[in-house]
Amino acid sequence: MRVYKARYVPVRDEKLSYGRKRTLESSVLRSPFSWRSTCVFFLFWAATGIISSAQTFTTLANFDYSNGARPDFMALIQGPDGNFYGTTPLGGANGPYGTIFGITPEGTISTLHSFDGTDGSYSTAGLVLGTDGNFYGTTEEGGAVGYAGTIFKIALDGDFTTLYSFCSQPNCTDGEQPDAALVQEGNGNFYGTTQIGGAYDTGTVFKITAKGKLTTLHSFCAEPECTQPTTALVLGTNGFLYGTTGGTVFKISTGGELTTLYTFDDNEGTYYAGLVQATDGNFYGTTYTGGSNNDGTIYKITPKGILTTLHTFDGTDGNSPQATLIQATDGNLYGTTNLGGAQNSGTIFRMSLDGTLTTLYNFCSQPNCTDGDGPTGTLLEATNGNIYGTTQFGGTDSEGTVFRLALNLSPFVESLPTTAKVGSQVMILGTNLKGATEVSFNGTSATFTVVSKSQIMTTVPANAMTGTLEVTTPRGTLSSNVPFRVKN
Numbered sequence: 064m065r066v067y068k069a070r071y072v073p074v075r076d077e078k079l080s081y082g083r084k085r086t087l088e089s090s091v092l093r094s095p096f097s098w099r100s101t102c103v104f105f106l107f108w109a110a111t112g113i114i115s116s117a118q119t120f121t122t123l124a125n126f127d128y129s130n131g132a133r134p135d136f137m138a139l140i141q142g143p144d145g146n147f148y149g150t151t152p153l154g155g156a157n158g159p160y161g162t163i164f165g166i167t168p169e170g171t172i173s174t175l176h177s178f179d180g181t182d183g184s185y186s187t188a189g190l191v192l193g194t195d196g197n198f199y200g201t202t203e204e205g206g207a208v209g210y211a212g213t214i215f216k217i218a219l220d221g222d223f224t225t226l227y228s229f230c231s232q233p234n235c236t237d238g239e240q241p242d243a244a245l246v247q248e249g250n251g252n253f254y255g256t257t258q259i260g261g262a263y264d265t266g267t268v269f270k271i272t273a274k275g276k277l278t279t280l281h282s283f284c285a286e287p288e289c290t291q292p293t294t295a296l297v298l299g300t301n302g303f304l305y306g307t308t309g310g311t312v313f314k315i316s317t318g319g320e321l322t323t324l325y326t327f328d329d330n331e332g333t334y335y336a337g338l339v340q341a342t343d344g345n346f347y348g349t350t351y352t353g354g355s356n357n358d359g360t361i362y363k364i365t366p367k368g369i370l371t372t373l374h375t376f377d378g379t380d381g382n383s384p385q386a387t388l389i390q391a392t393d394g395n396l397y398g399t400t401n402l403g404g405a406q407n408s409g410t411i412f413r414m415s416l417d418g419t420l421t422t423l424y425n426f427c428s429q430p431n432c433t434d435g436d437g438p439t440g441t442l443l444e445a446t447n448g449n450i451y452g453t454t455q456f457g458g459t460d461s462e463g464t465v466f467r468l469a470l471n472l473s474p475f476v477e478s479l480p481t482t483a484k485v486g487s488q489v490m491i492l493g494t495n496l497k498g499a500t501e502v503s504f505n506g507t508s509a510t511f512t513v514v515s516k517s518q519i520m521t522t523v524p525a526n527a528m529t530g531t532l533e534v535t536t537p538r539g540t541l542s543s544n545v546p547f548r549v550k551n
Contacts (some may be wrong), residue, residue, distance in 0.1 A: 070445030088226040091449055102215035116470055120424050122434050124465040125458035128154040130174055131162035134453040136335075136385065137189025137244065138441035138461025139166075139465070141477070141492055143196055144219060145517030147443065147465075149174070150200060154205040154462065160184040160205065163198075163217055168447065175221050180205045180224050183213040188244040189440070190217075193273065194480055194490065194512035199226075199253060201241040211239040212259070214253075214271055214501065218268070226275035234432060235260035237279055243337070244295040245271075246304070248317060249550065252319045254280075254304055256292035266291040266306070268315055272450070280319035283308065294337035294387070295347070300368065305332040305346060312348075312364055322367030327353070331372075332360055335388040336441075339396070342545075343416060347373075347396055349384040355420075356383040358403060361396075361414060373418035378403045380422050381410040386475075387441040388414075392475050392544050397450060408436040411450075411468060421441070424468065432457035434465040444544070446517075447494040448472035476534050476541045482548040483523050489518040489547075491534060496535045504547055523549060 106212045126132050131151030139147040148165050153244035155162035155177035160185060165178040178184050183202030198217045206213040211230035217223045229239050238257030245253040253271050261267035261282030268281040283289055290309030297305050305324075310333065312325040312464030327334070332353020338346040345362050354360040354375035361374040361387040376382055382403025386395045387388040396414045404410035407428030414420045427436050443451045450468040458464040476493040483489060491502070491511075496519055508517065511521035519534065532543035 084155045087189070091317050096419070111221075119131070119465045119469045120425065120434065121170075121469070122330075122458070122464050123467050124166055124172040126151065126154065126462040126464065127460040128462050129156070130172055131155055132456050133466075134440055134463050135187040135455060136242070136439055136441070137453075137463070138387070138389075139451050139453065140190050140192055140198075140447050141196070141443065142192060143262055143490065143518045144490065144515065145446070145492075145494065147445070148198060149189050149440075151463070152185045152187050152203075155243060155268050160200070161186050163190070163200070168445070168449075168467075172465065174219055176223050178202065178205060180550065181208075182223065182521060183208070185213055187242050191245045191247060193247055193253075194251060194488075195273065196490070199245050199247070199273075201245065201255060202257060203240050203242040209235070209239075211235060212241050213259070214241070214245070214255070214275070215279075216529060226273075227271060227277050227432065229257065229260065235264070236262055236282070237277060238269055239522040246296050246298050247480070248298060249480045252317075254298075256294070256296065256306065265289055266308075267323070268296070268306075268319070270317070278318075281315060281321045293335065297338050297348075299340055299342055299366065303366075304321050304360070305338050305340070307337060307348065307365075309334055312338070312346075312368070312370075314366075317398070324366075325364060325370050335385045338364075338375070339388045339390055341390045341416060342394065347388050349386075349388065349398065349494050351385055359384045359400070361388070361398075361418070361420070363416075373426075374420050375413060376400065376403060379406075380420060381406070381412060382407070385439045389442050391444045392448070392474060393472055397444070398441050399442065399452065401437055401439050402507070405413060406432075408432060409454070410437045411438070411442070415482075423470075426454060427457065432461075433459055435466055437482075444472065444530075445494075446472045446475055446477055446492055474541060475544045476532065477544055478532050478547050481521070482550055483546055484550045485525055485527060487521050487523050489521050491521060491525060491532070492518060492521070493541055495535060495538055496534065496541075499534050500537075501533075501535040503533050503535075504528070504549070505532075519521060 116346045132154035157179040166172045184205030190200045204229035209230040227269040263285035264282040273419030315321040332350025358376040383398030388398040396424040405425040406427035411424040435454030440453045458514035509524040532547040
């Protein structure tokens with residue numbers, strides 16, 4: 064009988080000073096298809112959230128268990144139809160197995176798929192939009208072999224395919240319990256991590272094709288100082304994959320050569336969030352604990368492994384960040400803390416690359432936390448310029464929410480992929496794209512087809528060079544959020 068390991072976030076006594084303590088996940092090991100331990104916490108309502116007239120917070124939807132429950136570490140993603148998609152680890156038509164859901168920018172939520180255990184269970188990671196227009200994701204449990212988790216594909220119409228069930232190899236050397244999102248390389252392959260399994264039962268890095276052929280690239284070691292990967296990889300502009308374990312930052316080539324860039328000591332914190340590469344070429348991340356107040360930190364690390372702590376949380380400005388940061392089109396980093404803030408229910412914050420932090424919103428600012436409580440998921444900047452996210456608790460049914468934060472950021476376009484050779488097909492996502500008159504790659508015009516108001520298909524033109532992708536519309540010219548890189 065295999066032992067199923069759960070990620071454990073300890074409760075610290077100092078949380079009591081903020082009015083409650085919360086067990087985010089039980090330290091009791093879970094058996095297959097068991098309920099995740101619910102969180103014990105005390106809710107109270109106090110001051111209003113920090114929000115100015117220049118920004119507007121809106122709760123778009125509430126989870127009620129029938130449509131999903133407790134969205135966790137995942138980030139919403141924007142689909143080709145302009146709607147947003149994500150996963151919940153619990154709820155749905157089949158009970159405690161979770162869902163894949165869609166939500167319109169206006170807040171109409173629908174269930175795309177309800178897991179039943181055999182096709183996966185407990186999806187905490189969210190989805191990635193593939194270059195073929197399908198969504199790809201992972202489940203931490205369920206599947207055909209030992210309930211060890213799955214990788215799946217799902218189309219916009221809900222057509223669902225299980226691509227791989229983990230523990231298909233003897234002793235689960237292929238990995239077990241993936242709980243992080245996938246990342247796709249320009250060649251179409253996906254990369255991800257498992258938190259256990261592998262040669263030493265301490266997790267793996269894997270590659271999987273869109274057809275479901277899986278290759279284990281690296282098994283994390285068995286020595287006591289080695290810690291398990293629990294976060295998504297990020298593809299660096301240099302072609303390496305970067306990620307974190309519970310106590311390290313590493314990079315790995317797509318061929319499987321791994322280098323540890325930095326090892327945290329006991330005072331520097333514990334990881335539960337991945338990395339984001341900013342426009343300055345450096346990576347940014349958070350620690351759940353650590354810092355002078357043991358409430359977590361925000362750090363910068365260079366591609367060569369030089370780490371700088373930029374901000375130390377003190378509880379009043381947030382506590383225990385678990386979500387991966389994003390860089391918005393204004394150049395600032397945005398993120399959430401799971402605890403802390405005015406009501407100890409978490410915050411949304413903005414931070415400049417030099418470390419200046421501003422609290423934008425305090426959760427549980429409304430009676431009974433109808434605005435949400437305990438955000439753990441990564442934020443999304445949609446192409447309309449608004450910020451979207453989820454909370455794990457709160458809302459009208461206390462099962463979590465989807466929210467929008469309007470900050471008057473400008474609309475933009477996003478390309479998929481962001482790196483390709485001349486002649487390659489590229490999907491462009493945006494808002495109000497109908498009537499577009501030109502698509503250009505760093506000034507070189509390209510042929511294109513307007514599929515809908517939210518999607519354009521184009522081809523990388525001859526003589527294109529790395530730079531900004533632009534779409535000219537009747538409302539003005541929209542620029543890409545990141546440079547498009549033309550491969551040789």
